[in-house]
Amino acid sequence: LLRPGDTVVIEEPSFRGAIEILRTAGAQLVGVPSGDHGVAVDALEVAVRRHRPAFVLLQSTVNNPTGAVLPNQARTAVARMSTDLGFTVVDDAATADVLVDGPMPRPLAAHGGRIVTIGSASKGFWGGLRVGWLRADRSTVDRLTVVKGAEDLGTSIPAQLVTARLLGRADEARAARRAALGAARATVLDTLAAELPDWRPRVPAGGGSMWVELPEGWSATAFAERAGRAGVDVLAGPTFSCHDALDEWLRIGYAVPFEVLHAGLVRLVSCWNALSGQATGA
Ligand SMILES: Cc1ncc(COP(=O)(O)O)c(C=O)c1O
Missing domain, CATH: 3.40.640.10 (Type I PLP-dependent aspartate aminotransferase-like (Major domain))
Incomplete structure (x- = not known):
């Protein structure tokens, strides 16, 4: 090809x-x-x-x-x-x-x-x-x-x-995935709406990740690096770009057990609050 x-x-x-x-x-x-x-x-x-x-x-x-x-x-x-x-x-x-x-x-x-x-x-x-x-x-x-x-x-x-x-059990497997990923997606969306209202998530029709636009002026690469050090893995937009662009976007993966997702979101929110507090001098 x-x-x-x-x-x-x-x-x-x-x-x-x-x-x-x-x-x-x-x-x-x-x-x-x-x-x-x-x-x-x-x-x-x-x-x-x-x-x-x-x-x-x-x-x-x-x-x-x-x-x-x-x-x-x-x-x-x-x-x-x-x-x-x-x-x-x-x-x-x-x-x-x-x-x-x-x-x-x-x-x-x-x-x-x-x-x-x-x-x-x-x-x-x-x-x-x-x-x-x-x-x-x-x-x-x-x-x-x-x-x-x-x-x-x-x-x-x-x-x-x-x-x-x-x-032979593909429909059953799809239904189970649909239920689990739908619940995880709702958890991420609810958390972002409540805790990080400046973040602009795209609601995914499927899959195990959310594509989120950060507030203007923020680098997803810099944030993902800080989040990694705080113990939560998120991927910055340029990872998914063939032109090393999209640094205003962050990918939050949520195809993980609920306890892991919950702990990750808590860390993500506190990492953002710490960083944005510093940035605004709060
Ligand atoms: C869009 C897409 N294509 C292909 C793959 C790779 O799939 P496989 O595990 O079959 O190599 C993935 C895995 O995440 C994917 O997201």
């Missing part, structure tokens, strides 16, 4: 692992803004026309870190654009199993276009399984099968057997 030096267009922000894998493969990354409703379709079109990328990488169903889901109309527009302008979209749907709000949207690939969809057993079942799947046209599947075989010499058979058994 990619040769060193090729351009890949990705959402800004995007999953850090994808940014690293693409950079290691020698890709030049071009970011397109991604907001409450996923990738900005107009900006995507401009970027594709200008850069003629090897492919576009999207997370249509639950962006990590924002938790956004691409609406149906935008899916149709992206699929049509892929056909009209002749580019491939890799739709990383690994996080679709942790959708919290609403019914599962029709997959991007169901709207037409040249779409490669990737998924994973990690989010619905367990990350330790290391089993994923891919849906694409036959020749892409054949090519990637050869590449994968050369890279990992095959996926663990016990892990595949466990996954095959679990697939």
Whole structure:
């Protein structure tokens, strides 16, 4: 799919692992803004026309870190654009199993276009399984099968057997994730509203993280570093940017046991109060 030096267009922000894998493969990354409703379709079109990328990488169903889901109309527009302008979209749907709000949207690939969809057993079942799947046209599947075989010499058979058994209980697993993540999301939103009213969270439609805009003038990198020293791990926006931007944004991960979440939020609030008190001279 990619040769060193090729351009890949990705959402800004995007999953850090994808940014690293693409950079290691020698890709030049071009970011397109991604907001409450996923990738900005107009900006995507401009970027594709200008850069003629090897492919576009999207997370249509639950962006990590924002938790956004691409609406149906935008899916149709992206699929049509892929056909009209002749580019491939890799739709990383690994996080679709942790959708919290609403019914599962029709997959991007169901709207037409040249779409490669990737998924994973990690989010619905367990990350330790290391089993994923891919849906694409036959020749892409054949090519990637050869590449994968050369890279990992095959996926663990016990892990595949466990996954095959679990697939029969996928709905049950999704319902359990939905309940747990919905409750954790409410806890974070309630705490921010009560304790940190200047912070501007985006309400994620799914996933295990909240994308929060800090009050003007604050660096998320500096704050995350201080929070880490106070014993709470949060990630600063530039982690999810291919341009080292987004330093006004912070990612709060909440896919953790409730006691851990509660303790983390207490530390986060007290760290912010200490810092902002210093900054205002209080
Ligand atoms: C958007 C996205 N894609 C892929 C992955 C990686 O999934 P896996 O555990 O299957 O490697 C993650 C993990 O957090 C993710 O958030």
